[in-house]
Amino acid sequence: MPNLTIETLARALDATFEGDGSLVISHPVHPDDAHQSGAVAVATSPEFVAKLKDAKAAVLAEGTDWQALGLKAAIFVGRPRYALSGVTFAFAHEIDLRAGIHPSAFVDPTAQLGEGVAVGPFAYIGARASVGAGSRILPHVSVGANARIGDDALIHPGVRIGERVALGARVIIHPNAVIGADGFSFVTPQMGAVEAAKASGGSTSDIQNTSLVRIHSLGAVALGDDVEIGACTTIDRGTLTDTRVGNGTKLDNQVQIGHNVQIGETCMLCAQVGIAGSAVIGDRVVLGGKVGVADHITIGSDVLVGAASAVATNIPSRNIMMGVPAVKRDEALRSIMAMRRLPRLFDTVDALKKRLDASKE
Amino acid sequence: MPNLTIETLARALDATFEGDGSLVISHPVHPDDAHQSGAVAVATSPEFVAKLKDAKAAVLAEGTDWQALGLKAAIFVGRPRYALSGVTFAFAHEIDLRAGIHPSAFVDPTAQLGEGVAVGPFAYIGARASVGAGSRILPHVSVGANARIGDDALIHPGVRIGERVALGARVIIHPNAVIGADGFSFVTPQMGAVEAAKASGGSTSDIQNTSLVRIHSLGAVALGDDVEIGACTTIDRGTLTDTRVGNGTKLDNQVQIGHNVQIGETCMLCAQVGIAGSAVIGDRVVLGGKVGVADHITIGSDVLVGAASAVATNIPSRNIMMGVPAVKRDEALRSIMAMRRLPRLFDTVDALKKRLDASKE
């Protein structure tokens, strides 16, 4: 991490400061660690201000009385939580990889690398693939034939980019993610067990899956600009067209995106989310950790789904949902409350029955 | 993708056609994209036929009036959904890897490669491992010592095949899957917290796991013929015998199979399914996305379990199950309905109580 002065950091945040602008800062800390030498504490929420009594420097919400806290210097921002992005950017570690092709890498002679591209140890770039200017391909990455990576991308170790997959500019992909595996799509020569189960509503079935025949994935995967993909996340190819993730959308670790899925812009999909084939998701959707979305479901824009929910029906825009199966949050909370009161309800009904029996006598 | 004529494609599908058999097709499309130049639309369900008004060529269910649709040519099949497998096979992209050992790969001198095997960049084949004729080992794959891979297998980039693991013929493994990690098996010197919790039915425990001692995995993993394994899926070794997956069974991405598990033939395990240790699963079983199966559970054949269900008890053959914990589908649907009506039930009971109170006065 670089050393910065309070003045330099304030300028980087486009913020004002008071006190000693020449104070040197070696690293940002949580208010719990405000006493550390060289630290600037970031008080992301008002409750943390009380923890700053041993701090020398802090990033504070505008209007906080910094002198009462005994600070030597303070930087003032409108939204400290947001300022944390700028603070961590200013102190971010450089990745240890310089431009050029590492001698142990293999770049197919027909691949095209833009200016300043870095290709790390044991990375493989396939035939006719292209990598945009300033992109960094870290160790052990495979880039399949005819794949296209935009400018200033950062592809972490062990990522697999399938053939013909297209990535926008500034895409970040974390280690061991897989972009462009084949879709999980099989068909039975006669009507299959799943088709029969969907048609019936019952609990037994006489239809057998005698054999499973592969539907090949002719499509690829297309990720927009500024997309970020977590470690061990997997995105499958489309069957006839591409699986798509829109600009600015972020996927956490171990997310699974099925074939043909279309995800809009500026969405957040938390860890271990799974989206089954052909689902369509709007813009600015937030799915909590472990959410599942069934195949062919449509979710509108600005929808939030609480963690560990299972989405089995379409969701119109601007709804907050939760539960298994997911329903509107109000309804889900009422159900949880009702479940808690349920054992007592049995007692109440028993008591009513006894009173009625008694009154009959 | 290759260009095909209608006649060639019909022959590949073992189907009949009408109209201009010499019409050249460059790619298959969903009926939504039927207007594209060079496209053949595949109407996998009757509702899509109405979308074909701008199409030139289509694959249709036998008996569809192709001329009324204004098509230049049509291919007729008994089950269009099934025909999609043949159509996508006919247009499938060739993988960019030719037979032979890439100069950057490392094949142990004691390994045995069959005729026509392709070993890609940075692939590693360990001592005494064998790879059957026609198999393709893509970049960055590790094949451990004494592993055996059957004929015509396709092992995608970054797959880890552990030592002594055995794969049948025509197995396909998607990127970064792990076949043959050690089982998650630990034991405490004295009775452990989990054992104590299983024995008691309560909500508190005084037993501590003072230390966790490793049970080593001496077994391997054996996959049958025509098995397909998804990206980032993990299959653990057995403790004393092999973990097994039967012929023709397909696992989606991010599926987890614990140690000693035995899975039958022609099963489908959708994404993010988890099977705990020593479970036994029959033939033609379908587990929806995110289904969990507890350890030592037995599931019969021809069982379907709905997505996001948790299986905590044995399931006899031919049942359709869902829920957390999973019960027969009829019962699960009744429970969901009852939950929805539950808040009103409280109101009904309150009203009854008031009427009874009033009648007492």
Added chain:
Amino acid sequence: MPNLTIETLARALDATFEGDGSLVISHPVHPDDAHQSGAVAVATSPEFVAKLKDAKAAVLAEGTDWQALGLKAAIFVGRPRYALSGVTFAFAHEIDLRAGIHPSAFVDPTAQLGEGVAVGPFAYIGARASVGAGSRILPHVSVGANARIGDDALIHPGVRIGERVALGARVIIHPNAVIGADGFSFVTPQMGAVEAAKASGGSTSDIQNTSLVRIHSLGAVALGDDVEIGACTTIDRGTLTDTRVGNGTKLDNQVQIGHNVQIGETCMLCAQVGIAGSAVIGDRVVLGGKVGVADHITIGSDVLVGAASAVATNIPSRNIMMGVPAVKRDEALRSIMAMRRLPRLFDTVDALKKRLDASKE
């Protein structure tokens, strides 16, 4: 696997034996396979003793009548389940990798390797990284710059160790796990949709996530001694400090640990568990498969959470929890029972209503 005599195996287990101590054993088996030639059956539970009638040798609980079983030799232990750890250790396969740097590996000249370290094919050790004596780095592993690995570690193929990550002694990491991806941490310039949803209790929202700005992860990951990490498990860096996993804690496959999480000692996290950012987990905690823990939650020590549960509230020490959301096991079991009786409750209430109506007339 090595051949051992009964006497040698007994000594390795610190146990007594009776019968023919020179009997040669080639492999341990489950009692179901006791008839196999060269086998020693391990009867981990009393119910298995009946299966030993065709066995020649067995590991038995002290006091079992071995001669009545017709055995040639028997080893006696206090807790056969625990003895399985020693038996499998005695017969464990050697990993096929010798000390030294494989000619295809790349070790940065500034990296430091301890005595007897083995670096496998295509492994990469970055600048200023250190690997402790006796550690084995298997094929295709990446170790980032400034990472530190303790003595006698075992890093399986395809593992990604991020820059500055620190691992204790005797750590085992299974294939394709990722230690030190960036945290999933984004902030919106104005109040975001998730913040607004947490503040409100309703089912709709008017707040949009207009853009998602990255909070960089300045921290690393620190794993204690004797930690074991499963295949495709992912552990994210902390934002300002390190994400930590304590000594002796074991994580199964496909576990996800978010940024800033602090996990204590001797915990077991089963497959597909997900822990969201900044959660704090005590010592000797057991989380069943697929358990989710929400962000900023605190779990005490000696807590057990049943498989497929979702933890949304803090849990004090010594509790056994289950359910979605997780509650005390007693309460969860009562809820499940109540759910089963619920459809009948509707009938009971209907009948009461009819009786009351009739009595009114």
